[in-house]
Amino acid sequence: MEAWPDDASQGGQRVEPAGAAAEVEVEVRGTGPLPEPWRNWQQVTFPPRVRAPLVSAGFPAPTAIQQHSWPMLTAGRDLIGIAKTGSGKTLAFLLPIFAQLLESRVDLRGPPAALVLAPTRELAVQIETEAKRFGETAGMRAACLYGGAPKGPQLAELRQRPQLLVATPGRLNDLLEPPPGLSVAVDVKSVRYLVLDEADRMLDMGFEPQIRKIIAGLPKERQTVMFTATWPVSIRRLAADFLQNPVEVRAGEADELRVNPDVTQHVVFCSDMRDKEERLDKILRESGQDQCIIFVNTKRMCEMVSLRTPHSMAIHGDKDQRERDLALGNFKRGSMRTLVATDVAARGLDIKAVKVVVNFDPPNREEDYVHRVGRTGRAGQKGTAWTFLTNEDGGAARSIADIFKRMELQVPAELEQRLASGEMRSGGGSRGRSRSVGPRRMGPGFDDDFDVGGRFNG
Numbered sequence: 001m002e003a004w005p006d007d008a009s010q011g012g013q014r015v016e017p018a019g020a021a022a023e024v025e026v027e028v029r030g031t032g033p034l035p036e037p038w039r040n041w042q043q044v045t046f047p048p049r050v051r052a053p054l055v056s057a058g059f060p061a062p063t064a065i066q067q068h069s070w071p072m073l074t075a076g077r078d079l080i081g082i083a084k085t086g087s088g089k090t091l092a093f094l095l096p097i098f099a100q101l102l103e104s105r106v107d108l109r110g111p112p113a114a115l116v117l118a119p120t121r122e123l124a125v126q127i128e129t130e131a132k133r134f135g136e137t138a139g140m141r142a143a144c145l146y147g148g149a150p151k152g153p154q155l156a157e158l159r160q161r162p163q164l165l166v167a168t169p170g171r172l173n174d175l176l177e178p179p180p181g182l183s184v185a186v187d188v189k190s191v192r193y194l195v196l197d198e199a200d201r202m203l204d205m206g207f208e209p210q211i212r213k214i215i216a217g218l219p220k221e222r223q224t225v226m227f228t229a230t231w232p233v234s235i236r237r238l239a240a241d242f243l244q245n246p247v248e249v250r251a252g253e254a255d256e257l258r259v260n261p262d263v264t265q266h267v268v269f270c271s272d273m274r275d276k277e278e279r280l281d282k283i284l285r286e287s288g289q290d291q292c293i294i295f296v297n298t299k300r301m302c303e304m305v306s307l308r309t310p311h312s313m314a315i316h317g318d319k320d321q322r323e324r325d326l327a328l329g330n331f332k333r334g335s336m337r338t339l340v341a342t343d344v345a346a347r348g349l350d351i352k353a354v355k356v357v358v359n360f361d362p363p364n365r366e367e368d369y370v371h372r373v374g375r376t377g378r379a380g381q382k383g384t385a386w387t388f389l390t391n392e393d394g395g396a397a398r399s400i401a402d403i404f405k406r407m408e409l410q411v412p413a414e415l416e417q418r419l420a421s422g423e424m425r426s427g428g429g430s431r432g433r434s435r436s437v438g439p440r441r442m443g444p445g446f447d448d449d450f451d452v453g454g455r456f457n458g
């Protein structure tokens with residue numbers, strides 16, 4: 001019998017989950033029998049080889065989304081999971097897949113039985129890493145397919161006969177037809193588990209046609225899981241088309257509604273670029289050694305800010321895979337203090353222990369604001385977010401004020417006063433593009449090199 005982290009203290013009694021999970025409100029909707037959640041490790045009935053790595057990880061309790069997803073998926077249900085970033089969604093879908101593969105009669109040396117689609121290569125690699133870390137004991141092999149890197153080595157990985165394929169929609173779609181000169185194509189005809197991770201982001205990035213094409217080639221007899229941070233009409237349509245009688249699990253407020261209350265949010269009014277730079281330097285000086293992510297809207301700005309910021313690297317859609325891995329690796333290890341990023345490059349990354357987020361350019365959409373600010377204040381730690389606003393950023397300013405109000409926080413006096421005075425404008429100098437702009441667009445800021453991502457990441 002394995003020792004579970006909470007075995008000693010609980011002595012077999014039913015105990016409410018520890019930590020954040022206890023405070024998250026969960027709403028479950030669905031028809032048909034709905035299994036009870038697995039609220040603590042004792043109730044988690046995965047096979048020992050799937051449970052073992054969880055024990056080693058020493059997590060205090062399953063997160064809210066895991067408590068509900070694990071029994072539902074184990075019971076074979078299709079599932080829609082709506083939960084914020086950092087809530088443990090990756091293991092929420094991976095472990096039931098592993099458990100079911102072990103217990104089924106699937107030929108584990110056959111073609112991939114599980115497919116995870118993710119919006120960006122970073123995210124795909126991160127899922128693959130988590131799959132390897134938590135699936136190795138169970139003999140699970142994973143391969144990763146993403147754009148922006150040569151196809152050959154990725155196809156070679158397929159010869160290791162992975163059961164799990166993690167892919168960005170663009171690259172997988174390309175590989176479903178054998179590339180010229182390569183005799184192998186990716187075989188998805190045996191996929192019985194399909195996961196759409198960060199589905200809303202994939203649609204934002206324009207991947208819907210590729211996703212639909214990929215799913216059309218999968219067996220109808222399969223379990224389908226969709227995770228999303230938001231719940232717009234386009235996502236509901238996708239769910240209606242591809243999921244069968246899904247259970248809907250909503251853990252906490254949808255992401256776009258509020259910011260983690262552990263993050264202190266500031267707005268800083270800047271007169272011009274020079275002013276922004278001075279403010280940035282001051283923030284970096286005053287935050288000592290704390291790790292920091294600086295968000296910008298364009299690739300050009302990303303390079304500019306990184307060039308003048310010591311111990312920093314830039315990640316955006318034009319960086320090749322090696323550069324992005326290097327920057328991310330250095331940052332995660334703590335050997336580099338500051339990461340300068342566009343939304344595309346940073347979305348969904350699991351970066352721990354960032355104390356400071358600076359929105360050097362204000363985000364274009366409310367959900368980007370929430371995602372950016374959500375890079376800090378993770379796992380109960382305190383964080384600080386600074387958003388630089390100029391008089392051109394009226395849209396973003398109004399949205400931030402709305403977020404404060406929604407969270408019942410005091411709107412900063414200067415923000416309120418500037419909005420009331422009418423001196424803030426939206427739309428300053430932007431050549432607006434229609435692409436990937438949702439209804440919650442926050443302001444202007446689209447630029448020639450606005451990092452919209454799909455074409456770089458697929």
Ligand code: ADP
Nearest residue numbers: 059060061062063085086087088089090091350
């Ligand atoms: P999401 O996909 O919801 O943004 P991730 O799956 O990337 O979140 O998980 C974020 C981090 O939390 C990862 O480092 C993961 O290993 C960790 N984690 C997963 N499950 C738990 C748990 N039950 N308790 C604590 N940490 C967990």
Ligand code: MG
Nearest residue numbers: 089090197348
């Ligand atoms: Mg995730």
